[in-house]
Amino acid sequence: MNDSFLLDGEEIPFTPGQTVMQAAASAGKYIPHLCWHPDFAAHGSCKLCTVKIGGRFATACTVRASAGQEVENRTEELDAKRRTLLQLLFVEGNHFCPSCEKSGDCALQATAYEMGMLTPHFDHFYPDRPVDASHPDVLLEFNRCIMCELCVRASREVDGKDVFALAGRGTKSHLIVNSETGRLADTDFASTDRAAEVCPVGVILKKRVGFAVPIGARTYDLNPISAVGTKREPQAAPLANDAHEKEAG
Amino acid sequence: MSFELETATVASENLRRVAIDPVSRVEGHGKVTILLDEHNRVHQVRLHIVEFRGFERFIQGRPYWEVPVMVQRLCGICPVSHHLAASKALDLIVGATKVTPTADKMRRLMHYGQILQSHALHFFHLSSPDLLFGFDSEVGRRNIVGVAEKYPEIAKKGILLRKYGQEVIRLTAGKRVHGTGAVPGGVNRSLTADERKDLLKDVYQMIAWSREAVQIIKELHQQNPALYDHFGTFRSNFMGMVAPDGSLDLYHGVLRARDADGRILFDQVDYQTYDRLITEEVKPWSYMKFPYFTSMGPENGWYKVGPLARVQNCDSIPTPFAEHERRELVAYAGGKPLHATLAYHWTRMIEMLFAAETIKELLQDDDLSGTELMTSGERRREGVGVIEAPRGTLFHHYQVGDDDLVTMANLIVSTTNNNQAMNTAVREVAKKYLDGREITEGLLNHIEVAIRAYDPCLSCATHALGKMPLEVALVDAEGTELDRKYKQ
Numbered sequence: 001m002n003d004s005f006l007l008d009g010e011e012i013p014f015t016p017g018q019t020v021m022q023a024a025a026s027a028g029k030y031i032p033h034l035c036w037h038p039d040f041a042a043h044g045s046c047k048l049c050t051v052k053i054g055g056r057f058a059t060a061c062t063v064r065a066s067a068g069q070e071v072e073n074r075t076e077e078l079d080a081k082r083r084t085l086l087q088l089l090f091v092e093g094n095h096f097c098p099s100c101e102k103s104g105d106c107a108l109q110a111t112a113y114e115m116g117m118l119t120p121h122f123d124h125f126y127p128d129r130p131v132d133a134s135h136p137d138v139l140l141e142f143n144r145c146i147m148c149e150l151c152v153r154a155s156r157e158v159d160g161k162d163v164f165a166l167a168g169r170g171t172k173s174h175l176i177v178n179s180e181t182g183r184l185a186d187t188d189f190a191s192t193d194r195a196a197e198v199c200p201v202g203v204i205l206k207k208r209v210g211f212a213v214p215i216g217a218r219t220y221d222l223n224p225i226s227a228v229g230t231k232r233e234p235q236a237a238p239l240a241n242d243a244h245e246k247e248a249g
Numbered sequence: 250m251s252f253e254l255e256t257a258t259v260a261s262e263n264l265r266r267v268a269i270d271p272v273s274r275v276e277g278h279g280k281v282t283i284l285l286d287e288h289n290r291v292h293q294v295r296l297h298i299v300e301f302r303g304f305e306r307f308i309q310g311r312p313y314w315e316v317p318v319m320v321q322r323l324c325g326i327c328p329v330s331h332h333l334a335a336s337k338a339l340d341l342i343v344g345a346t347k348v349t350p351t352a353d354k355m356r357r358l359m360h361y362g363q364i365l366q367s368h369a370l371h372f373f374h375l376s377s378p379d380l381l382f383g384f385d386s387e388v389g390r391r392n393i394v395g396v397a398e399k400y401p402e403i404a405k406k407g408i409l410l411r412k413y414g415q416e417v418i419r420l421t422a423g424k425r426v427h428g429t430g431a432v433p434g435g436v437n438r439s440l441t442a443d444e445r446k447d448l449l450k451d452v453y454q455m456i457a458w459s460r461e462a463v464q465i466i467k468e469l470h471q472q473n474p475a476l477y478d479h480f481g482t483f484r485s486n487f488m489g490m491v492a493p494d495g496s497l498d499l500y501h502g503v504l505r506a507r508d509a510d511g512r513i514l515f516d517q518v519d520y521q522t523y524d525r526l527i528t529e530e531v532k533p534w535s536y537m538k539f540p541y542f543t544s545m546g547p548e549n550g551w552y553k554v555g556p557l558a559r560v561q562n563c564d565s566i567p568t569p570f571a572e573h574e575r576r577e578l579v580a581y582a583g584g585k586p587l588h589a590t591l592a593y594h595w596t597r598m599i600e601m602l603f604a605a606e607t608i609k610e611l612l613q614d615d616d617l618s619g620t621e622l623m624t625s626g627e628r629r630r631e632g633v634g635v636i637e638a639p640r641g642t643l644f645h646h647y648q649v650g651d652d653d654l655v656t657m658a659n660l661i662v663s664t665t666n667n668n669q670a671m672n673t674a675v676r677e678v679a680k681k682y683l684d685g686r687e688i689t690e691g692l693l694n695h696i697e698v699a700i701r702a703y704d705p706c707l708s709c710a711t712h713a714l715g716k717m718p719l720e721v722a723l724v725d726a727e728g729t730e731l732d733r734k735y736k737q
Contacts, residue, residue, distance in 0.1 A: 098319075212437055
């Protein structure tokens with residue numbers, strides 16, 4: 001018989017070695033997160049999954065589940081802190097949802113809706129990070145990066161390529177491409193790489209897809225992220241409009 | 250060059266230029282400045298508008314597929330126009346010289362839904378208070394609430410007409426405002442049989458109400474021709490898009506222009522060549538350019554666009570009720586072009602009727618439920634898209650690099666095409682009603698009525714229930730400000 005812990009008063013079973021996040025996800029319970037992904041090792045950087053265990057703050061993606069734990073998750077106190085974290089992420093980048101093709105499929109946007117974030121609150125940084133359109137099949141829109149490092153991990157651990165990395169420190173931190181020129185075209189990155197699929201926001205975009213998925217059919221159009229959870233679909237395939245794609249490729 | 254009353258000829262040291270900081274977006278801010286001499290004679294009248302120029306710059310460097318969604322944020326009233334004009338231009342970039350029948354008809358339906366809702370909004374919500382109560386009527390009542398109290402049936406029909414148009418947009422674009430339905434090369438959705446059935450159910454009522462609206466404005470003209478035919482009236486050229494057979498088509502076609510007497514200036518012009526046809530003049534006192542036909546020069550080459558131009562530019566309207574009304578208009582004008590500023594309302598309502606009838610015909614077409622949504626062909630680097638937006642001819646022109654990023658964008662929005670015409674209308678009204686008088690609220694509204702007839706984008710503020718911010722400054726020849734009215 002599995003051990004169990006309490007998540008917001010509800011009993012959650014776990015197997016030894018699972019984190020609180022893994023056990024909750026297995027049980028279909030949503031703990032807000034951005035940098036965590038079930039296929040990759042925990043990163044513990046975005047802090048969205050911060051919960052209270054026995055009255056102390058801890059990140060659910062890094063803390064191992066243990067029998068009898070009492071975990072607070074969706075309390076107003078914690079969601080308020082998550083809103084602040086989200087607001088910081090929104091103002092650090094340029095997240096113009098109205099014209100972003102990831103709108104409706106974006107985990108940052110969906111999490112902000114879930115947390116009831118209504119305004120950015122803080123002053124915007126308005127960073128100026130030029131897009132990298134050098135690659136024939138993939139566009140990089142660095143202005144939307146939340147530095148979850150999922151692409152870094154996917155490229156390194158799954159694709160074996162090390163295409164991406166974070167550079168700089170503090171508020172100067174930013175995503176870079178690991179080539180002499182800094183351009184994606186000068187790496188061995190391919191649109192079939194796992195790193196091309198894993199971005200939770202609108203940084204790594206397959207070219208010429210754009211707004212192919214109509215409003216109403218996007219990932220979070222019908223259900224909030226708390227219901228969709230980790231069952232996110234990969235980025236939609238392009239519509240039947242690939243003649244020029246082949247030409248460009 | 251300068252037109253009469255555009256720039257005062259009195260020594261500049263005796264005149265003071267009133268400068269008001271521009272706002273970043275045109276929605277909601279127009280400014281009229283008037284310069285007077287010591288006898289309160291009008292020496293200069295200018296309508297200043299801050300236009301959407303910024304978009305042309307920040308679109309550069311963006312991926313082309315983002316553009317139709319981004320540029321529609323130019324406006325909250327007729328975003329579909331920008332959405333479709335951009336999509337048409339970018340069709341050419343992806344080599345889609347002819348989109349599929351389903352894509353073409355879905356876009357047309359979206360566009361005519363847009364025409365219906367925008368024209369209904371303008372006539373019923375924004376202009377009917379002036380027309381039904383009078384330009385000098387009590388200001389507290391001169392709004393849609395006043396109309397709803399005195400003419401509840403008219404107000405209700407206006408609101409429901411607009412609602413229907415918005416519903417057409419929602420089903421074709423995904424949202425009532427700022428949807429994503431059109432994409433370069435086609436559309437991302439088609440309609441189900443049930444969706445078409447639901448829309449068809451109410452369309453006959455919309456046609457009936459649109460016919461009534463034409464009657465309302467037609468009767469106002471007939472009851473008071475002295476006012477309606479002469480208020481802010483001036484002669485000018487007309488320009489608009491027509492179908493290749495010369496009939497009215499607001500979605501796609503060729504460019505045609507007529508002179509003030511109705512003679513064809515040019516016809517069957519492929520809009521891809523618009524930049525050889527039109528030159529945009531820059532004037533230091535306005536953020537909006539002044540376009541004119543290059544071959545005729547700035548003095549004689551300026552023109553009107555929008556409903557008044559379109560309904561008189563075409564040879565026919567392909568729907569029966571609207572065509573009947575067009576013929577009545579032509580008969581009223583005695584075979585000559587009607588130049589009356591207030592006839593914009595009449596022609597706008599004829600177009601609304603045309604839109605309602607066209608929506609009905611489109612909804613009966615099974616292509617709307619087709620599955621072939623996209624097409625493509627040989628990649629190009631440049632494309633021009635033109636559409637007849639509710640307010641007039643709208644040009645979108647893009648160049649795209651091999652890396653898929655936009656390298657150049659040029660937009661001539663409908664209101665820009667009407668810039669000289671609106672300025673002329675305001676000057677005509679100023680000469681007739683302001684000369685030597687003290688500014689009153691009613692006088693100020695006369696200026697607004699002339700501007701409003703064009704339904705310019707600056708009236709996006711008027712779209713907030715008649716509250717078009719407008720500033721009028723009265724300055725004497727010594728540079729002393731005599732009076733200033735600011736309407737928020």
